[in-house]
Structures are given as structure tokens and as C-alpha cells.
Amino acid sequence: MSDDAASGNVDAAQYQQREGATILELRIFSCRYVIGSDDSVGAIFCGVTVIKPPYCTDHRALCYLAPPKPLKVSDLR
Numbered sequence: 001m002s003d004d005a006a007s008g009n010v011d012a013a014q015y016q017q018r019e020g021a022t023i024l025e026l027r028i029f030s031c032r033y034v035i036g037s038d039d040s041v042g043a044i045f046c047g048v049t050v051i052k053p054p055y056c057t058d059h060r061a062l063c064y065l066a067p068p069k070p071l072k073v074s075d076l077r
């Protein structure tokens with residue numbers, strides 16, 4: 001009864017912790033903010049998984065301006 005199970009040292013899904021994603025790696029819910037470019041693959045996108053495409057929270061803040069604050073009558077004086 002020898003249980004000789006070698007410790008399963010599986011690489012964590014072989015996921016590359018590379019920063020950014022190429023156009024071919026983008027999914028529907030990937031941030032599409034261009035963070036750079038590479039001669040071989042072209043544009044490099046942020047690629048972070050987002051809830052509300054096309055941009056992640058940080059890049060959404062960069063790309064969209066906050067709506068102007070409504071003027072109050074008291075501000076006009």
C-alpha cells in the first residue's frame with residue numbers, strides 16, 4: 001500500500017503574466033485602451049477584463065470626461 005503520488009506541481013494554467021494583449025488576444029470583455037505597440041504584433045492593448053466594455057475603470061476615467069457639474073443659481077453671484 002504505497003501511495004507514491006508525486007506532488008503535482010502544475011504551472012498555474014501557464015498564464016503569461018505579460019502586460020497587455022494583442023488584437024488577437026482581446027476578448028469581448030477586454031479593455032481596448034492602447035498602451036503601446038510592438039513591431040511584430042502591432043498595437044498592444046490594456047487587455048484587463050472589464051465589466052463594461054470597452055475600457056477598464058482606469059482607462060474609462062482617462063477617456064471620458066466627467067459630466068460638468070450643473071450650475072446652481074448661487075454660483076452665478
Ligand SMILES: [Zn+2]
Nearest residue numbers: 031046056059
Ligand atoms: Zn485598461
